[in-house]
Amino acid sequence: MPQRLGIIGHPIGHSISPVFQQAALDAIGFDGTYQPWDVAPDEVGEFVAGLRAPGTLGINVTVPHKEAVIPFLDEVDDWASTAGAVNTIVNRDGRLTGYNTDGIGFLRALREGADFEPRGRDVLVLGAGGSARGVVYALARVGVAQMFIANRTLERAEGLAALSVDSGAAAEALSLSDAPGAAREVALIVNCTSMGMVHGPDEDGTPLSAADIPSNALVNDLVYNPLETPLLREAAKSGAATLGGIQMLVYQGAASFEMWTEQDAPVAVMLEAATAAMRARG
Ligand SMILES: NC(=O)c1ccc[n+]([C@@H]2O[C@H](COP(=O)([O-])OP(=O)(O)OC[C@H]3O[C@@H](n4cnc5c(N)ncnc54)[C@H](OP(=O)(O)O)[C@@H]3O)[C@@H](O)[C@H]2O)c1
Structure with missing residues (x-):
């Protein structure tokens, strides 16, 4: 049948x-x-x-x-x-x-799609909505070293930082305007905001520009429409590796x-x- x-x-x-x-x-x-x-x-x-x-x-x-x-x-x-x-x-x-399966899918995409192992690395998560929750939980479970969580609404970032600490990974909540400082210190940047999404609240926006992105970092944008987002373009300009949300x-x-x-x-x-x-x- x-x-x-x-x-x-x-x-x-x-x-x-x-x-x-x-x-x-x-x-x-x-x-x-x-x-x-x-x-x-x-x-x-x-x-x-x-x-x-x-x-x-x-x-x-x-x-x-x-x-x-x-x-x-x-x-x-x-x-x-x-x-x-x-x-x-x-x-x-x-x-x-x-x-x-979002958290598992996210980790498999990093490992198989970008050959990146997050365990022991410093990471910056941008956003604190539904997708960020799965990403933060997944990163905490695999044992990242330090997690920065930056969001437009700081209280939501603080809630996710508490989830990270409860799940075993040190985390610091930041407002989105402080994300550039944290970005310069990390090996992995994950965009979980809707910035850059077609028909979203800020279609042409990017949470970081090329100058903020280390050339040896991996930038993973969860936004997949468009396939090439404003953030991924900035990351490519800085020389960083990129992974799209698809x-x-x-x-x-x-x-x-x-x-x-x-x-x-x-x-x-x-x-x-x-x-x-x-x-x-x-
Ligand atoms: N690739 C995948 O498999 C996958 C899976 C899930 C989601 N996504 C994509 O990820 C994105 C977020 O999804 P979600 O479910 O997490 O959405 P959500 O729960 O609605 O969260 C939206 C996030 O974006 C932030 N945000 C929204 N507009 C903003 C703006 N103008 N400036 C700065 N920050 C802004 C929000 O900040 P505040 O807290 O301040 O409102 C919040 O952190 C969407 O584009 C979605 O398509 C992809």
Whole structure:
């Protein structure tokens, strides 16, 4: 029987997960379809209950349902409960488990996409929203040396610094205007703000300019639309290594894929399909 997979959100038309997940299923010859479902907020409970049926392996969950699905699941993993958000649901014989693969995807993107090992390094995280929470938790768990967390709203950075310390890594909260000073001292800079995102609050903005970025650092921008962001352009000007957000997007999807299919994800195929889909959107 063909297996059913997909992603729920509201709206969902912007998601490129169906493109690269279907490409991955096809590449390994897995008999399944991965489709987008636009689910209204008041239909989430009923939709999730329907996932318990045989023939459904699971789904991805995106905005605005990542928190809303939690009460309808049987259990959630550590990453999801720390993030307060589920992006993957797996159906095992009618029992539903929620996961959050963002942190794992982020780490795999660093290691496999940029050959960068964060353990023992000094890092700067820009932003303190949902994605920053997963990134900070992941970096603290692998044991970075010192973490700086800079955000426009300082109190939110302070909350994430406390999470980092609780998870075992020293951390200092800064306001975003103090990020340039910290940037000069670190090996890794991760942008988790929406600055530079198409149709975002500051589409042409960058949290750092080339002069602030050490030439021997790696700059990872989580923003993937556009593929080449203002921050990545500044990083390239400074001579730093760069990693675009499409890598994390694909690796978090690869982690979900491996949970559903219990097979290695064809990451190169997924990355190529995702990049082509983004380019086609201009
Ligand atoms: N590559 C991936 O797989 C992946 C995964 C998740 C997210 N993302 C991308 O990461 C970005 C952030 O997502 P999110 O879910 O963390 O969003 P979020 O929870 O809404 O957080 C937004 C963050 O951006 C900051 N911010 C917003 N507008 C700003 C501005 N004009 N100037 C300075 N800071 C500003 C916010 O600061 P305040 O706290 O002061 O409001 C906050 O820290 C989005 O572009 C998203 O597409 C990528």
